[in-house]
Amino acid sequence: MQTHQYDVVIVGAGGAGMRAALEASGEVRTAVISKLYPTRSHTGAAQGGMCAALANVEEDNWEWHTFDTVKGGDYLVDQDAAEIMAKEAIDAVLDLERMGLPFNRTPEGKIDQRRFGGHTRNHGEAAVRRSCYAADRTGHMILQTLYQNCVKQDVEFFNEFYVLDLIVDHDLSAGHVPDGEEVNATGVVAYDLATGEIHIFQAKAIIFATGGAGKIYKTTSNAHTLTGDGMALALRRGFPLEDMEFFQFHPTGLAGLGILLSEAARGEGGILRNGDGERFMERYAPTIKDLAPRDIVARSMANEVREGRGAGPNKDYVLLDLTHLEPAHIDAKLPDITEFARTYLGIEPYTEPVPVYPTAHYAMGGIPTNVDAEVLRNNTDVVRGLYAAGEVACVSVHGSNRLGTNSLLDINVFGKRAGRTAAAYAKTATFRDLPEDAADSVIATLDEMRGRPNGERVSDIRRELQETMDANAQVFRTEDSLRTCLADIRTLQDRYKNVSVQDKGRLFNTDLLEALELGFLLDIAEVVVIGALNRKESRGGHFREDFPDRDDEKFMLHTMAYRRPLDDSATVESVDGTEGVFSEQSVFDTYKVMLGGKSVVQTRYEPMERKY
């Protein structure tokens, strides 16, 4: 076992983690711990762009961007956070340009901008050119540029280290800690994949930037490594997760495979057609049609298919038609995604429409933070020394449905903020003693899992989890489907206790890590489904067929899911006048999941009906 001491420890080396590192590492002793080499992070898979009201190609301003973000999120967005993001977007883009990001350019040599779903001129009049982009590999260029600048700044990385526990001085999962009492994050326990050795990192400030959890679903655009690690670690330590029932399904995954085809395809003029060749989005969103927000497009597509208007031999997908675009235009603006269609489906997008179907893409929810990226442990108290940014966090700028491009923006704006606040805090804080047994539970878990001679296979449990999530907690949900799903998860959680790995070695044991990741997935899926059961309304990415309307009276609230010991009699905080709404509780084994509510911050915009 090795121990390390850093002022700031950043967990995760995607966009948010590296953006934070660029801020913190110049100020204080900083380490970045990442389960992958930084350039392997899934930020690199983002394609379409990053919105900012630069107004380089047409009139635009940050207030319109704020409005679009709030409306796109079906008014569950915290409007103060959205305003910060839209304002700071402009500097975030300029920061990246100055760091060297090769944006596409206008004829005048400025950063070019293009249309993207849900981004409009003057509060919904028409689509606006707001997305700054580098062909259809904007995320790749952001990841590369941030890594390049980390190299320049000599940022210290611990690559292929898996953080398996968060050390806190008050364990909220063990018993009640009164509101207002100080809780400090003091370190993390990590596992070095190459050697199997345990490392303890003592830190004054810890930033979680571990990304999403798309692998709870079978059909997903997410990497194999997106298993909700950071979210699950926080949950297990008794910290809440916010709005986890809101999961985004990206409309255009390659049918059957889930591989992402950017919304930029529609931003550049691509059209969705059903099996009859009809441009069906004209019926669902008459004004902005194919560029409606993702939740609406995904639902419309799924609806076409279930009403028998799908395409293909089984009528189980729709078509993304680019055939009316000039091949030269496609090559210049969408080279990667057209290659995906060729490589994986053998389809030539110049001449044939591409089969697409919604794919699980993005967790709107996550670890609750304030606008300075400080993690909340209830509706008001921050955990001292703990920060989160990017998909793992919930600020909440995405509300119940994230607009395309706002994730690349989120990681840059709030990654930067996290790095700054964490470094500033670390300068004033002192190291806190870690308990002697800080790594014991991790070591015990690893030994037990490695030692179990035989038992359940990781891949069986994971596949069954992903299948039930796809079948029962996807674009359309009902009480029945969600109850079925929760029961399935319970069964799988029981089976997980007997999971075993074949690789018993210490060196580069990915078999063992897949088993641990499966534990995270089960924890996250459980919270997603319980949140979805409780939210008896339809809003943004969460659609309940048994409650098809938005219900602001009861549900204009963020869900806060907590894991608590069974004998903990304390209640979790709810919001005045909402008593009884967040009543869903679920007991498993030694803990229960309790739901609380948190107010939505509304500043400029009154909730309205969402029409496009």
Added chain:
Amino acid sequence: MTATIDEAPASAVPEIPSFEVTLKVRRYSPESEHGEEAYWDEFTVTAHGTDRVLDALHKIKWEHDGSVTFRRSCAHGICGSDAMRINGRNRLACKTLLKDVNPDKPILVEPIKGLPVIKDLVVDMEPFFASYREIMPFLITTGNQPSGERRQSAEQRERFDDTTKCILCAACTSSCPVFWTDGQYFGPAAIVNAHRFIFDSRDEGAEQRLEILNDKEGVWRCRTTFNCTEACPRGIEVTKAIQEVKRAMITRAF
């Protein structure tokens, strides 16, 4: 049950029937009974029409032998984790369809060459990244930051477009015979990333990078065998980029 599609949409391409495929995987597992000896292991799995080599490897790991070890993440050719030698050619396992590598015969899967093997298909990437870091892979500018964005014409941007595609998978570098015999050579990937900045109109560090690459282990070691260009899963014209860097070194025009 909802009206949700119960099964994921079926494969979209004309159906290719399932088939049996055999993979011969090069293994190295110092903790096993094989010790320091590398060996071959053979697995036969059932594959579907659009399955890739990565799918077959997952099937092996998930259903046959959990100890078979390889890196992977995004599974669609953008993260660069799973470069490996497939039937003697460097490819990304996630971008190589089984049906395209003659599944009638056993498919040979080995780690990429020239980097120390840690376990099975996993190699130590540190030497590779060390070369990358050495060529100063970041924008170098002098003077004050501009108030807004730096201007760059579409043509200037186009000049280095090809080399911005690099995902640092090491398929090119580890296909290079010079790199195999001389681990000190910077290798194609590092030169590609130098190219990306040397030809960026905003950058002012070209002279320094060219000096570094003028080293005896620099660009002049390239023997133009085009292995790198053939290996690049992103379609970068690697050899051409290296030639352009060589020319810039002579002409000092970039």
